[in-house]
Amino acid sequence: MTVDRDQVLRTAAALLTRKATATMDEVARAAGIGRATLHRHFAGREALVRALEELGIRELEAALDAARLDADGAPDALRRLVTEVEPVAGLLAFLVTENQLFETEQMHEGWARIDARVSALFRRGQEQGEFRIDLTPAWLTEALYGLIGSGAWAVQDGRVAAKDFQYMIVELLLGGARRSVEK
Amino acid sequence: MTVDRDQVLRTAAALLTRKATATMDEVARAAGIGRATLHRHFAGREALVRALEELGIRELEAALDAARLDADGAPDALRRLVTEVEPVAGLLAFLVTENQLFETEQMHEGWARIDARVSALFRRGQEQGEFRIDLTPAWLTEALYGLIGSGAWAVQDGRVAAKDFQYMIVELLLGGARRSVEK
DNA sequence: CCCCGATGAGACATTCGTGTCTCATCGGGG
DNA sequence: CCCCGATGAGACACGAATGTCTCATCGGGG
Numbered sequence A, B: 001m002t003v004d005r006d007q008v009l010r011t012a013a014a015l016l017t018r019k020a021t022a023t024m025d026e027v028a029r030a031a032g033i034g035r036a037t038l039h040r041h042f043a044g045r046e047a048l049v050r051a052l053e054e055l056g057i058r059e060l061e062a063a064l065d066a067a068r069l070d071a072d073g074a075p076d077a078l079r080r081l082v083t084e085v086e087p088v089a090g091l092l093a094f095l096v097t098e099n100q101l102f103e104t105e106q107m108h109e110g111w112a113r114i115d116a117r118v119s120a121l122f123r124r125g126q127e128q129g130e131f132r133i134d135l136t137p138a139w140l141t142e143a144l145y146g147l148i149g150s151g152a153w154a155v156q157d158g159r160v161a162a163k164d165f166q167y168m169i170v171e172l173l174l175g176g177a178r179r180s181v182e183k
Numbered sequence C: 001c002c003c004c005g006a007t008g009a010g011a012c013a014t015t016c017g018t019g020t021c022t023c024a025t026c027g028g029g030g
Numbered sequence D: 001c002c003c004c005g006a007t008g009a010g011a012c013a014c015g016a017a018t019g020t021c022t023c024a025t026c027g028g029g030g
Helices: A005-018 A024-031 A035-041 A045-067 A074-101 A109-127 A137-156 A162-175 B005-018 B024-031 B035-041 B045-066 B074-101 B109-127 B137-156 B162-175
Strands: none
Touching (some): A005 A024, A024 A045, A074 A109, A074 B074, B005 B045, B045 B074
């Protein structure tokens, strides 16, 4: 009888990922509940988006944990990261867009935590001589986000196969487009 | 006396790049004209966005021309492309977001033309043995867009220096993050 | 079996952006 | 110097989405 708040959130995430401008009414219908009930659980669209943000951050941090970023070489850790992040990629893309849309009225601290962990991975790779040092960890982090977003959209629009998601992103990010003799 | 339509468009582009949800009134004020006048030149927000889209496509195609994608090796052509695209990157990022926001009520043919030219560059690189062939031209094109977008946002937010824009994007796209012995 | 809390449907007021219109004003060309 | 077109400011109506509220209904736990 009682609405499953988490289920509603995931449905909303799936919908908003496809259509970022979806109405509260559309979100409610998608979740199979009434608009009034949706409002009882989330006091307005902003609250809903914030809840989604927290969900995204939670899942992303879970993905970071699962990827064991400190283990093995940085390249392998990066592979695991992208693999783990893949299911969250759509939500992530939505949240990033949402954030840069409504000029950050104050960024959630969770993003900073996540940025720090990802940056640390790239920094570790540089220190261990696996990553080049002329590209800053900050840029590599941004680039990773960008590629994940592009990958998510491309998969969603059917321009690339979902099964290639991880491979394409990691291969491009690690090795680049240039054909290398050492490969 | 008469409003400079092109100047209004460029001002609107600059504003909407920073704040994609800016009001018609905000756009008018930013351009230093009245809202009524703005409406006289662009019959509504949609018309304005379409005009911006045409401007973006026009400038992007001009950048493609200036980059002489057919000359030299594909890597060098790609470098030139990113250099030429840099001034349009912000507008480009806005338009991409706008497009994926309001589910394509029909994509402007210009994008297809541009996609074709960029893809062709990557394909040429593959055929001439300069680019690896396990990453499809379609994905490389998407990735380029994603990196340009990320770069534009990162520069706008001051997370990376504007002067590094071209270098960061091209280096990452061509060589990847991995430290290569041949470099 | 009944009751109470949760829900769904819908009415309603409010807010916000849009699009149209009017009118006074400005300014350059004739 | 005057006139006419373009402009700016603002009023106004409209539509869309939001947020609140009421009321009937449903269903599980006591």
